[in-house]
Structure formats: structure tokens, C-alpha cells
Amino acid sequence: xxxxxxxxxxxxxxxxxxxxxxxxxxxxxxxxxxxxxxxxxxxxxxxxxxxxxxxxxxxxxxxxxxxxxxxxxxxxxxxxxxxxxxxxxxxxxxxxxxxxxxxxxxxxxxxxxxxxxxxxxxxxxxxxxxxxxxxxxxxxxxxxxxxxxxxxxxxxxxxxxxxxxxxxxxxxxxxxxxxxxxxxxxxxxxxxxxxxxxxxxxxxxxxxxxxxxxxxxxxxxxxxxxxxxxxxxxxxxxxxxxxxxxxxxxxxxxxxxxxxxxxxxxxxxxxxxxxxxxxxxxxxxxxxxxxxxxxxxxxxxxxxxxxxxxxxxxxxxxxxxxxxxxxxxxxxxxxxxxxxxxxxxxxxxxxxxxxxxxxxxxxxxxxxxxxxxxxxxxxxxxxxxxxxxxxxxxxxxxxxxxx
Ligand code: GCO
Ligand code: MG
Numbered sequence: 001x002x003x004x005x006x007x008x009x010x011x012x013x014x015x016x017x018x019x020x021x022x023x024x025x026x027x028x029x030x031x032x033x034x035x036x037x038x039x040x041x042x043x044x045x046x047x048x049x050x051x052x053x054x055x056x057x058x059x060x061x062x063x064x065x066x067x068x069x070x071x072x073x074x075x076x077x078x079x080x081x082x083x084x085x086x087x088x089x090x091x092x093x094x095x096x097x098x099x100x101x102x103x104x105x106x107x108x109x110x111x112x113x114x115x116x117x118x119x120x121x122x123x124x125x126x127x128x129x130x131x132x133x134x135x136x137x138x139x140x141x142x143x144x145x146x147x148x149x150x151x152x153x154x155x156x157x158x159x160x161x162x163x164x165x166x167x168x169x170x171x172x173x174x175x176x177x178x179x180x181x182x183x184x185x186x187x188x189x190x191x192x193x194x195x196x197x198x199x200x201x202x203x204x205x206x207x208x209x210x211x212x213x214x215x216x217x218x219x220x221x222x223x224x225x226x227x228x229x230x231x232x233x234x235x236x237x238x239x240x241x242x243x244x245x246x247x248x249x250x251x252x253x254x255x256x257x258x259x260x261x262x263x264x265x266x267x268x269x270x271x272x273x274x275x276x277x278x279x280x281x282x283x284x285x286x287x288x289x290x291x292x293x294x295x296x297x298x299x300x301x302x303x304x305x306x307x308x309x310x311x312x313x314x315x316x317x318x319x320x321x322x323x324x325x326x327x328x329x330x331x332x333x334x335x336x337x338x339x340x341x342x343x344x345x346x347x348x349x350x351x352x353x354x355x356x357x358x359x360x361x362x363x364x365x366x367x368x369x370x371x372x373x374x375x376x377x378x379x380x381x382x383x384x385x386x387x388x389x390x391x392x393x394x395x396x397x398x399x400x401x402x403x
Contacts, residue, residue, distance in 0.1 A: 090292025116362030225255025309337030
């Protein structure tokens with residue numbers, strides 16, 4: 001089954017998405033998500049200028065060989081741009097394979113290992129009262145797991161606080177990134193107050209998650225984890241940057257609060273030590289940034305050996321194509337933990353038609369052949385690329401900090 005065309009569509013239906021479309025000689029088309037928030041055109045160029053020309057004439061059925069061809073064949077290894085591009089190709093080829101077989105992708109991955117995929121939604125608020133209202137709203141929608149973030153008193157802007165609809169909270173900016181500020185002490189004092197508030201209001205039947213977004217040192221993260229233990233969080237996410245995997249030993253020495261890491265990972269090597277030393281409980285790598293279905297399954301298989309579960313990144317800056325791909329993986333692996341679900345709002349939903357469903361806090365990818373996502377290229381053309389950056393973060397003295 002020869003590949004006859006591979007093209008990249010960059011569009012901005014509400015936020016920027018880079019979509020790869022692969023066509024084959026027998027008329028089957030596959031799609032992949034190549035979006036890297038804030039660095040979209042780098043992946044688009046990597047695909048357009050270097051990988052797409054090499055796809056023409058290749059056999060679309062040879063997913064593993066194609067993955068290895070682009071990974072080993074580049075000589076230069078790993079990196080978010082490269083691995084997002086390879087991921088898009090990989091996901092598009094799984095989509096084609098599913099359509100050719102007349103089966104949803106999860107059937108090709110071994111079939112359903114569960115009835116549905118537990119997802120977590122995001123509740124946030126400028127005050128604890130606003131957080132409560134949003135948390136209640138998510139409970140009313142049926143969520144069994146909810147992430148809680150609230151504005152930190154004394155800090156001008158806090159990560160994770162959404163405008164009313166809850167689906168876009170990395171503030172849009174124009175030619176230059178917005179600048180946020182950060183103060184660790186205020187955060188460490190406030191986080192247990194916020195968690196205590198949520199547990200007091202909503203009890204212990206719902207899972208509560210919290211994202212630290214890489215802002216603490218390892219020892220500060222240990223202290224945070226210990227201070228949250230009475231409120232039994234499902235996890236704390238990205239407590240400290242993970243380039244230094246050994247640093248997580250220090251966190252482990254101080255707390256039993258479960259730890260989730262991985263949304264910025266792009267390969268199994270980024271989490272090898274975290275997994276094999278059991279320094280984390282959930283690995284949050286995504287299908288779109290960690291080399292596609294093929295490589296993400298490899299990461300989760302390694303994790304399974306060490307009792308680490310999956311918890312894939314599923315923010316709104318990952319398109320519905322990778323969200324669907326994540327659900328197919330989630331449904332089929334033995335060590336699934338939880339899946340993040342922020343959803344996508346119009347007009348993205350006009351461009352991507354999806355078959356996945358949400359019911360009572362669980363999702364299912366649907367039974368359509370392939371990924372179950374249709375991409376409307378004509379509609380996408382109506383929403384041209386709109387350059388945006390993620391914010392940057394500075395401490396009160398003006399020095400750069402992790403955002
Ligand atoms: C999450 C993430 C996102 C990221 C975003 C960056 O847990 O969903 O932290 O909010 O900030 O994906 O593009
Ligand atoms: Mg996060």
C-alpha cells in the first residue's frame with residue numbers, strides 16, 4: 001500500500017493545530033497531530049521539508065520500519081520537534097492500518113482491556129469559592145476525577161486558572177510571550193489550604209489532582225507532598241523539572257503523595273530512571289510528543305514492569321487527533337491509570353469530527369475503523385495560523401523561572 005501524498009495543514013480554529021494528512025494509492029487517508037504549542041512551524045517545516053518527501057512511495061503498512069527509518073535515519077536523536085513529527089506520521093499510519101483492517105485502532109493494539117477510560121477534568125478559580133463552583137460543575141457533568149487549581153493570593157497570575165469555559169488557560173499572546181510572576185513561599189503556604197478546602201467541600205469520594213507545573217526544587221516538592229498527604233491527592237503533577245531524574249529520589253524520601261510526570265517528555269530515555277527506580281507513580285507522556293502510538297506503548301510497557309501507571313497529557317493544545325489516539329492506547333494497555341481531558345471548543349469541533357464519547361467520567365474511542373476522527377481540510381483553510389507563545393515566568397527579583 002504505497003503512500004502517494006503527505007501534506008501538512010497548519011490552522012488555528014481557536015488555537016493552533018498542525019495536522020499531517022497521509023494518502024495511499026488505494027484511497028485510504030490517515031491523519032496525525034503534529035502540534036507543538038508555541039513552536040508549531042518548526043514541526044511543520046521538519047515534516048514538510050524533510051520527512052514528507054521521504055514518505056512518498058513507502059509502504060504505509062510498515063509502521064515500525066517507518067518509525068525506525070525516521071528515528072535512526074536522522075542520525076540526530078530525540079527532541080520535541082523530531083519526536084512530534086515522527087509521532088504524527090506514526091499515528092497517521094495506525095489510522096490507515098485500522099481503516100484498511102476495518103477495525104478501530106484499539107483492536108489492533110490487543111483489544112479493549114477495560115470498558116472505559118477514566119478521565120480527569122480541570123476545575124479552577126480566581127478564588128476558592130470560584131474553584132468550588134467549577135468543581136461542582138465538573139461533578140455535575142459526571143467526572144470522577146478533577147484537577148484543582150486556584151489563584152495564589154499575592155501572586156498576580158497563576159498557572160491553570162481558566163477563563164469561564166475552562167478550556168483555554170495558557171493565555172494567548174501576540175509577538176512576545178506574556179510574562180507571569182512566581183513566588184514559591186506563597187504557593188507552598190497556599191496549596192494545602194486549597195486542598196483542605198476542596199476536601200472539606202466535596203469529601204473524599206472524588207479523585208483530586210493538582211499540577212505544580214515544574215515550579216519547585218526537589219526538597220520543596222517533598223515538603224509540598226508531605227503537606228498534602230492528609231488530603232490524599234490522586235497525584236501531584238510535575239513537582240520539579242525532570243531533566244535530573246535522580247532528583248526525584250529526594251522527593252520520594254519525604255512523601256508518599258503519588259507523583260506524575262511526563263508531559264514534556266519525548267522519549268523513553270527521558271523517564272527510564274524515573275520508571276526503573278520507581279521514582280514516579282504515573283508517566284504522563286503523550287502520544288503526540290513522545291513518538292506516537294508505537295513509542296508511547298513502549299514507554300507504558302516499561303512502566304508496567306515497575307508498577308508505574310499511565311496518565312497521558314491531554315491538554316487542549318493537543319488536537320482531537322492525538323486525543324483519540326490516546327484513548328485507543330488507554331483502552332488497550334494493562335497499566336492504564338487516568339487520562340487528562342480538557343476537550344476542544346468550537347470552531348475546532350467544526351474541523352475535527354470525532355467518534356469518542358464521554359459518560360459518567362469515562363471515555364471510549366468508539367468503534368469506527370482507524371482513529372475515528374475526520375479532518376475537514378476545507379474548513380481548516382478558513383482559520384489561518386495565528387502565532388502565539390506560551391507565557392514565561394519570572395521570580396519577584398526578575399530572574400527567569402520555569403513556567
Ligand atoms: C497540563 C499541562 C498543560 C500545559 C500545556 C502547554 O497538565 O495539561 O500542564 O496545561 O501547560 O499543554 O502547552
Ligand atoms: Mg501539566
